Amino acid sequence: MMNISANSKVRVGVIGVNSRGLALASRFARMAEFEVTHLCDCDSIALERCSAKVESHCGRKPKLFRDIREMLQQPDLDAVIIAMPDHWHATAAIMAMRAGKHVYLEKPTSYCPAENAMLLEAEKKYSVVVEVGNQRRSWPNVAEAIEGVRNGEIGEVHFAKSWYANNRKPIGNGKVVPVPPNLDWDLWQGPAPRQEYHDNYVHYNWHWFYPWSTGEAIGNGIHFVDLLLWGMDLEWPSFIDSVGGRYNHRWDDWQTLDTQLITYQFGDKASFSWEGRSCIGTPTHGHGVGVAFFGTEGTTIISGGNEYRIESPKGKIIKKVKSPLKFKEGNLFNPSEELDTYHFRNWYEAMVYGKELRSSLKSACTSTQLVQLGTIAQRLGHSLQINPADGTIIGSPDAAVLWNREYEPGWEEYLK
Numbered sequence: 456m457m458n459i460s461a462n463s464k465v466r467v468g469v470i471g472v473n474s475r476g477l478a479l480a481s482r483f484a485r486m487a488e489f490e491v492t493h494l495c496d497c498d499s500i501a502l503e504r505c506s507a508k509v510e511s512h513c514g515r516k517p518k519l520f521r522d523i524r525e526m527l528q529q530p531d532l533d534a535v536i537i538a539m540p541d542h543w544h545a546t547a548a549i550m551a552m553r554a555g556k557h558v559y560l561e562k563p564t565s566y567c568p569a570e571n572a573m574l575l576e577a578e579k580k581y582s583v584v585v586e587v588g589n590q591r592r593s594w595p596n597v598a599e600a601i602e603g604v605r606n607g608e609i610g611e612v613h614f615a616k617s618w619y620a621n622n623r624k625p626i627g628n629g630k631v632v633p634v635p636p637n638l639d640w641d642l643w644q645g646p647a648p649r650q651e652y653h654d655n656y657v658h659y660n661w662h663w664f665y666p667w668s669t670g671e672a673i674g675n676g677i678h679f680v681d682l683l684l685w686g687m688d689l690e691w692p693s694f695i696d697s698v699g700g701r702y703n704h705r706w707d708d709w710q711t712l713d714t715q716l717i718t719y720q721f722g723d724k725a726s727f728s729w730e731g732r733s734c735i736g737t738p739t740h741g742h743g744v745g746v747a748f749f750g751t752e753g754t755t756i757i758s759g760g761n762e763y764r765i766e767s768p769k770g771k772i773i774k775k776v777k778s779p780l781k782f783k784e785g786n787l788f789n790p791s792e793e794l795d796t797y798h799f800r801n802w803y804e805a806m807v808y809g810k811e812l813r814s815s816l817k818s819a820c821t822s823t824q825l826v827q828l829g830t831i832a833q834r835l836g837h838s839l840q841i842n843p844a845d846g847t848i849i850g851s852p853d854a855a856v857l858w859n860r861e862y863e864p865g866w867e868e869y870l871k
Contacts, residue, residue: 468493472505476538545570587819593798609750617679625704629653670711681822697833703734717829
């Protein structure tokens with residue numbers, strides 16, 4: 456593990472710089488605590504664009520790599536930021552940990568539940584600092600709202616809900632075409648089984664194809680399920696169910712769900728839900744995204760941004776907290792840049808001063824796995840009994856195939 460002096464900048468490399476990674480590289484390059492020294496992407500156009508952006512901020516051109524394996528060998532690199540597609544997250548994070556690099560891992564932590572255990576084992580083995588991009592845990596007003604819920608501000612809370620709504624357009628019917636010369640398609644797929652290249656896969660629509668993601672719940676639902684777990688001080692449920700489907704634009708290639716309702720039961724203690732509507736953006740409680748905690752003495756509603764309100768049992772607003780730092784609904788790649796700086800600085804303070812992480816790998820693996828379990832229930836077509844001690848599935852042999860995943864031959868070795 457790299458030892459970092461409090462008097463020096465943390466030298467970071469960003470892996471995956473086309474969209475979210477471009478936004479992250481740009482922000483980290485403007486922070487006094489960091490120096491963006493390395494960039495890695497299998498798309499040469501994305502790599503050069505991000506390099507120019509970083510150089511414009513700090514006056515220095517970072518070192519450029521197309522292959523993560525080569526970049527992780529560099530001795531002048533303290534930490535990495537992983538903003539690759541979902542199917543890469545666990546593999547890349549474990550490779551980085553094994554190379555002795557600290558890790559900022561964008562959510563989700565993994566593609567499937569089995570990879571969460573691999574990540575936690577690697578973190579323990581290599582003793583590095585791993586922060587996950589559930590950044591709302593660092594937003595001041597969100598943290599204040601959660602503290603109020605946990606401290607009884609709205610009485611006893613036994614039920615809550617979360618939601619995400621958007622107006623996504625169809626992705627069309629892709630065609631098999633030659634791979635663009637700027638893209639290394641083999642590296643892009645990495646640990647995932649090989650697919651022919653289609654002209655509607657990259658760089659965003661991969662979210663809706665099962666080889667690389669499991670859809671809206673894992674992409675956006677995880678943020679809000681994470682808040683529910685935090686606010687209600689819960690970990691593993693006893694029962695999970697899911698309903699939904701691909702109901703809109705059915706003629707296109709979109710494979711994952713565009714409409715989903717996942718419900719979670721925590722014994723006789725509590726329950727909560729996540730609702731996703733990818734193609735019908737009607738607000739809930741006045742917001743396109745958010746969470747609501749229903750207490751015996753009131754309701755706390757947190758929007759997608761750094762704000763919240765508390766309503767009386769009759770719906771009267773009794774407290775409203777706003778922020779000049781805004782969350783931009785509909786911005787797919789960088790909806791909360793200024794707010795996210797709180798989270799990035801927490802990672803720095805954990806690496807340099809040993810401060811507690813706000814979004815630890817353990818907590819993030821739990822919220823990731825809860826969303827994964829909901830999608831497993833949906834794909835299997837039946838509810839799941841869950842062991843509340845460890846989050847494993849009880850009595851469903853058919854779930855084993857979705858608990859793990861298939862890897863491209865030769866790539867399993869990078870998870871060891």
